[in-house]
Amino acid sequence: MATTNMGKRPPAGYRPADPGTQPDYLYPPYSSTVKRSPMQPLVRLPSSLSEVTGPLFGFDRIMANDFDLTKQHDGDPIGERIVVSGRVLDANARPVANTLVEIWQANAAGRYPHPRDNHDAPTDPNFTGCGRTLTDADGRYRFVTIRPGEYPWRNHYNAWRPAHIHFSLFGPALATRLVTQMYFPGDPLLEYDPMYTSIPDARARQRLVSTFDWETTIPEQALGYRFDIVLRGRDETPMENDLRLPS
Amino acid sequence: MSLATTSSQTVGPYLHIGLTWLVTDDLVGPGTTGAPIVIEGRVTDADGKPVDDALIEIWQANAHGRYDHPDDTRDLPLESGFKGFGRVATDAGGTFRFRTIKPGPVPAAQSQSPALQAPHINVTIFMRGMLKQLSTRIYFPDEPANARDPVLQAVPAERRDTLIAKRVGDGVQRWDVVLQGEGETVFFEF
Numbered sequence: 001m002a003t004t005n006m007g008k009r010p011p012a013g014y015r016p017a018d019p020g021t022q023p024d025y026l027y028p029p030y031s032s033t034v035k036r037s038p039m040q041p042l043v044r045l046p047s048s049l050s051e052v053t054g055p056l057f058g059f060d061r062i063m064a065n066d067f068d069l070t071k072q073h074d075g076d077p078i079g080e081r082i083v084v085s086g087r088v089l090d091a092n093a094r095p096v097a098n099t100l101v102e103i104w105q106a107n108a109a110g111r112y113p114h115p116r117d118n119h120d121a122p123t124d125p126n127f128t129g130c131g132r133t134l135t136d137a138d139g140r141y142r143f144v145t146i147r148p149g150e151y152p153w154r155n156h157y158n159a160w161r162p163a164h165i166h167f168s169l170f171g172p173a174l175a176t177r178l179v180t181q182m183y184f185p186g187d188p189l190l191e192y193d194p195m196y197t198s199i200p201d202a203r204a205r206q207r208l209v210s211t212f213d214w215e216t217t218i219p220e221q222a223l224g225y226r227f228d229i230v231l232r233g234r235d236e237t238p239m240e241n242d243l244r245l246p247s
Numbered sequence: 248m249s250l251a252t253t254s255s256q257t258v259g260p261y262l263h264i265g266l267t268w269l270v271t272d273d274l275v276g277p278g279t280t281g282a283p284i285v286i287e288g289r290v291t292d293a294d295g296k297p298v299d300d301a302l303i304e305i306w307q308a309n310a311h312g313r314y315d316h317p318d319d320t321r322d323l324p325l326e327s328g329f330k331g332f333g334r335v336a337t338d339a340g341g342t343f344r345f346r347t348i349k350p351g352p353v354p355a356a357q358s359q360s361p362a363l364q365a366p367h368i369n370v371t372i373f374m375r376g377m378l379k380q381l382s383t384r385i386y387f388p389d390e391p392a393n394a395r396d397p398v399l400q401a402v403p404a405e406r407r408d409t410l411i412a413k414r415v416g417d418g419v420q421r422w423d424v425v426l427q428g429e430g431e432t433v434f435f436e437f
Contacts, residue, residue: 011318013437014437016436017252018251018252021251021252021253021254022252022254022255023255023256023378023379025377025378025379025381027378030257030376030378031376032375032376033376033377033378034293034376035292035293035296035376035426035427036292036293036298036374036375036376036377036426036427037376037377037426038381038426038427038431038432038434039427039428040406040431040433040434042434042435042436043398043402043434043435043436044435044436044437045356045401045435045436045437046356046357046358046359046437047356047437048353048354048355048356048364049314049318049319049353049354050306050308050314050353050364050367050369051369051437052318053306053314053316053318053319054306054316055306055331055332056315056316061269089250090250091249091250091251092249093249093250102265102266103265104265104266106261112264113264114260114261114263116260116261117260117261128264129264129265130264130265130268131265132265132268166258166259166261168258168265168266172316172318173318174306174369174371174382175437177304177371177380178253178255179255179256179257179258179373179379179380180253180254180255181256181257195256195257195378198378199254203251204251204253204254205254207251207253207254208253208254208256229253230250230251230252230253231252231253232252233249233250
């Protein structure tokens, strides 16, 4: 069914995420969830206009170097340059165009320039670790950055976060909002990481691990990693369409 | 063809690095219809301790009840000074504050009655220790339509108050978020 902006049919709602792909709020191995997770069941809402709409952002917000985290200061950041790129699709395999992608990450030494990060590793005056871009008409995005370092945290004895890049995406609706983390292939810390293991389905976990990408690797300059992201898709079964016709 | 949805992960403790560039604590731009109101509150955990590293996003219709989005095709005015998006971080005391206007009513879901929802603000919450975002709503005090709102009616009566702001001053309303335990805020899935 075509989603319609013509006023003849209401726009469809969004299908729930696939079973096993999303963590629960309470996951005791990640200790901070214990005091911050709701105990009452969530109240299920049918989709109304409030849930199928959401903020949209344009190029007026994006600066030229926002996609290149190695070019945001006077000098070059320390570390291994990498290209991180991929496509943002919906669960119906359609590209999500012109959507805002925000990323943030530690520097090559595993340190964030943040007042709450007191890890004994150097900050880098040439690296903030913050980037943003909009996807193109095919849902493609691309960042140039440096490979983030692993770092210790106090969740449990000898706890280390695997190398990761935080991603925040909006998609077309409140229902498609997603914050996630991208990991790197072959990282031995993944199986010890409670954020990674909080995802019930092993294949879903694996999809957060980027793949080395020869095609986007720049000769003598930067290794390429590919990370595709799938947001919730519209319900394409008209019988399940639960939206009221806008009047 | 169907693809599996990507898994959610927490924003972690250093979210500010990536997300504060888009902080929008005043939604009311030039030419906006409606009296500006300040909504303030505090986020607390299961022990009643303030959450000092939360991020709150706001999405709402304008005073005419129109969402600034292509799926809202109703013949109601859009206003260039009011986009309906806000983003605020909590401070050391777990408090947040933003300035907006009361939205107009918007259509309810097809399966619901009555056809219009009471004015509300959609809220999305992110923080360390939260593996996926929480969704909730802010309703307005002294709003007769609350009594018939289909979403409020779907919430157990004794918990509805957690979704309704309280007037604390002239043009100031308070709405707190309790993540867990006594007075736990109602959260939604959709």
